[in-house]
Amino acid sequence: MRSLKYAILGLLCRHPMTGYEIAKEFNYELAEFWYANHSQIYPELKKLNEEGLVSYDIEISGEILEAKRYTITEEGYKEFDKWLNKDEKMQKTPKDIFRLRMYFSGNLDMEARIHLLENQRQQHVKRLNTLKKRFEQYSEVPPRNSDRFGDFVVLRGAIMRQQNIIAWIDECIGFSKEDY
Amino acid sequence: MRSLKYAILGLLCRHPMTGYEIAKEFNYELAEFWYANHSQIYPELKKLNEEGLVSYDIEISGEILEAKRYTITEEGYKEFDKWLNKDEKMQKTPKDIFRLRMYFSGNLDMEARIHLLENQRQQHVKRLNTLKKRFEQYSEVPPRNSDRFGDFVVLRGAIMRQQNIIAWIDECIGFSKEDY
DNA sequence: TTGAGCATGTAAGTCGTTACATGATTTC
DNA sequence: GAAATCATGTAACGACTTACATGCTCAA
Incomplete structure (x- = not known):
């Protein structure tokens, strides 16, 4: 279902973010209904970039430290919008x-x-x-x-x-x- | 955490069951808070048997059709009881x-x-x-x-x-x- | 200078789903 | 005789967790 994909695209609709920032978001506000660790996020961002749904610019803090700030592309937005509008079957009740x-x-x-x-x-x-x-x-x-x-x-x-x-x-x- | 292990042991505390019956249970009553497919259940039962927590007898229907009816062992019950009594941390809110x-x-x-x-x-x-x-x-x-x-x-x-x-x-x- | 936080990545392993694969029995 | 149900298993893949691994920056 690639839910993580849409969770990330949705966040990037708001404004460009780094992987690190997305991870923080997933462990604070969103944690009420979604979450992911950085070990899942970084590979997913890489994949989304390969698929042309996001692009990134490199930001430098201090002398060396690099951060990739990701932006959603036109195509990425289209896919997100399609997903957002899609009726979905009620999900199975979660394990408890x-x-x-x-x-x-x-x-x-x-x-x-x-x-x-x-x-x-x-x-x-x-x-x-x-x-x-x-x-x-x-x-x-x-x-x-x-x-x-x-x-x-x-x-x-x-x-x-x-x-x-x-x-x-x-x-x-x-x-x-x-x-x- | 091996949750499936304890879900199965718990069911077997009630009475002996076959893998097929466990799978049915997981897709009806229990489905409100737990579930698993047979593809997960059969290997788990095999493992539990190897660990000495369950044992089974073979039942024959008709001429050939075999069913393994699993029973929880003394040791299995002890492990289940230990798990059941253990205080647990509130689980992360489920993804939605x-x-x-x-x-x-x-x-x-x-x-x-x-x-x-x-x-x-x-x-x-x-x-x-x-x-x-x-x-x-x-x-x-x-x-x-x-x-x-x-x-x-x-x-x-x-x-x-x-x-x-x-x-x-x-x-x-x-x-x-x-x-x- | 030390510790908290910034920043990115990979690897191994577990858990879970979907699909593949087979065949017997019962009921209509 | 066909269909539903009983019965068991494996394989491939995807999702997720925990641990491994590295190094920078800023503030106290």
Whole structure:
């Protein structure tokens, strides 16, 4: 499916970037729904360049240190736009190790089960608070044709997702504590 | 991490199964949070057998057709139990192509964006209805030390997750339609 | 001068998908 | 007799992770 290809092209639509900057982006804002390590990004950029979808200029910092600043080409933009407009089948529900564990939780006693749930809950609450903090920067919905609109809706989605997981965990804790 | 290993061991804790049956399970109930194809399962079972975590007996249907029915060993159960009790770090948020698309939706005009959202919404509603139907079999919460308890909580989690995604999509549609 | 961050790359290995490959049994 | 389902396996490829490998720049 070459998803990484489109993730990179999409970022380059905004403005030219180096591989290093793309990697940072993939480990901060985008990390809510996409990520990649530099070891995947550099080869992909090389490939995109060979395919004529991006080009680059070399920038020098100090005396020697080189950085390749990549720009999307006309052809690259066309391909990205085609992808962006394409209807897609809903993706398979993602694998979730914690849910797998809960699926098998009949093998656990009450204390162990609740311990696992509380531990997971705590981590998700922490995550949620980070997201909420980041959300504070938006005093209103950004213009819908701006880049910030995209940032805004996925951040909102990430918050809702976290809240939902916490609600589920709370239900699970409740079910585990009740006596039947 | 060998997650597939533990998914298989967990299933075999319930009762002995053939590779074919495991594959079916991974494409029906478990599909809400785990899945694997037979091409991954057969080699894994072979490996687990070599490691002494499972054993098998050969069953014959008709005249010739052989099936290997796998049973978890004492050692296999011990390893599974150790894994099940282990606290785990919250997993990275899963990759989500539709969210990636929405992140870049500033490049789309209103009609195109809403079209994508409506299309996705429809698929998620359909999925939700299937899940709700499956949920009807539970008139009450199953005993918490039974296998059905695990089935129940993950199904409940899948329903909540679907509802949440739909709520997010609806918000996105709302934001896209408003005028600023 | 030392450490954090900038910057790029490759290699080995694991995980997962799709396709290839074969054949038996049951049900209509 | 045909089709669906049972049953098992391998091969090739692509996606992703972890580790290896190197060297520069800037600020404290």
